[in-house]
Amino acid sequence: MWQKDKDHFIHPFTDFSVFHEEGCELITDSDGIYVEDSRGNRFIDGIAGLWCVNVGHGRAEIGQAMADQATRMAYFSTFNNLSNAPAAELSAKLAELAPSHLNHVFYSCGGSTANDATIRLVHYYFNRLGKPNKKRIISRNNAYHGTTYLAATLTGIESNNWAFDTLDHLVTHLSEANCYRRPEGMSEAEYCDHLVEEFEDTVAEIGADNIAAFIAEPIMGAGGVLVAPTGYHKRMQAVCRANEILYIADEVVTGFGRLGHFFASEAVFETQPDIINCAKGLSSGYAPLGATLISDEIYEVLGTPQGKGGVLSTGFTYSGHPVSCAAALKSIEIIEREAICENVREVGPYLERQLKTLGHHATVGNVRGSHFMMCLENVADKDTKALLPVEARVGDRIAFEAQKRGLIIRPVGHLNVISPTLIWTRETVDTAVAILDEALSAATESLQRDGFL
Known part of the structure; x- marks a missing residue:
């Protein structure tokens, strides 16, 4: 072997x-x-x-739930007018667990594809609003958002992209929120002011009419488990709100209990993201699955027909895969029950x-x-x-x-x-x-x- x-x-x-x-x-x-x-x-x-x-490992009941679903109906397309019971049930459960305005779920195959799909949907959203210039995404140095082409560009860990190409015209990176290495003599509160001002200056320089979204992990994961100063996320969201910039919370790591709540954005950091992305703990790793949770306001635009025969022409063969969704439902049940x-x-x-x-x-x-x-x-x-x-x-x-x-x-x-x-x-x-x-x-x-x- x-x-x-x-x-x-x-x-x-x-x-x-x-x-x-x-x-x-x-x-x-x-x-x-x-x-x-x-x-x-x-x-x-x-x-x-x-x-x-x-x-935890070796949960027989998750394996059994997957086996039961696989032997009943392992896969069928969810395109157009088709669906499956586990995907429908999981969507409703995620809407129940998430902040109250996030009631719609777009499925992918993991964290990278969730982030990639999210940016595509965000651009589509602003195109539908008649604001096609709102394309730039603001990320952060040392952020980790994945390794698919666009997600790798969102990722701000320099070594991740050595000798790889990225879509730099779409993404601008701010400083990471690194309290341990903040400027000498600067208090945590002053450091928070400094980081928020950097965001405000960046918005002014690029122009709010050109910026679609800000994406951030509530706590940076692979970039060094960086915990931002108190109030940082709430204030960054306020800048977004003032400039019609969508706030995307990448909860691929922090979701499903790692910080003691199913989702950390609202419960821990007092923010109400327009979008939350999740994966990893969603199925406890028992099957590949990613999800983008979308606000009612965004869905109202996405769900409006472009015209006769117009479709939301994006998605994956495995969007809402029934076996993966069955694993996620059982994992969530265990988290709640235990x-x-x-x-x-x-x-x-x-x-x-x-x-x-x-x-x-x-x-x-x-x-x-x-x-x-x-x-x-x-x-x-x-x-x-x-x-x-x-x-x-x-x-x-x-x-x-x-x-x-x-x-x-x-x-x-x-x-x-x-x-x-x-x-x-x-x-x-x-x-x-x-x-x-x-x-x-x-x-x-x-x-x-x-x-x-």
Whole structure:
């Protein structure tokens, strides 16, 4: 299996400097908070697959729901005048869970395609309003919105697009909201003012008549689990409202319980987005599925016929796939029945506190995040916040040492991300943090031995 994988599978985000020799670790089994590799080693899953296995691994009832649907009717087109029961039921359930004005759902196959489809719909919306110049999308540096062509352009992580082409004429990036690296001497409140003013200046420079939407993750995920200053999202939305710019919340990561609520935009950040995009935790990763939740106001325009025979001519073969929708319905049922959002609200702050005890390690400059979405930023010097050289591979070292001890975390350059399944208990937190404590000590020793510290 290892050889077949190495010879034939092109993995997303492959590091080819080591892949040709080392290949990949094959994960073959899973159960609850654990995964197991092909050699029988068992690990606590500290990244929920990839931000997504919210209800935990091996949920037989999700598998059964998928099997029942697949054997009854695995697939049929949802184009034109056709539909299926799971897609209809899930649409109604999402409208119930989302902020009250978001009552319409457009399905795709994941987070990238959800964001891509959303921008296409936004442009169509303004075309229908007779405002064809409103095309520019405002995103942010270090944002992650996917890797399809347009979604990759929305993404503001520079390394993601090395040697790839992007549609730069459509997207402008603002500064990320990085409280840890805000200008020296600037308070958090002043930093918020600074970021909002940058947005206002950008709108004035480009012209509101040329800007269609602002897109933002409530908390940045792959860009470093960046939590914006208090009030930031609410104020950014106010700028949007004042300039007829749509506010798009990318809740692909934050949705379905990761911050203790099905959707974080309104419940946590007091915003009412015009559009919310979701994926990942929507089906707990059991089947590919993305969704764009659209406001009543936007739908009124989208749902108005262009003329006789006019259709909304966009969508996917697998839009509203019945097996994926069945998986999502069962995952949502489990989240509600087992009070998983309540578990996150109770255990999440404990995870935050325990991770912050790791600040005594030489490399840990910042521990940040919220609830089950956390990050360690590793530095060479805590006073200057200077980074270690890239060749030190500090994030990889720490992740390797943690995995040796039975915990999988995610290295992203000099960062380590912890985004576990949402069924962790306080006892699981204690075990994971103890492993991280040992891993950080071992990584520090190796960095010192190799002359990086």
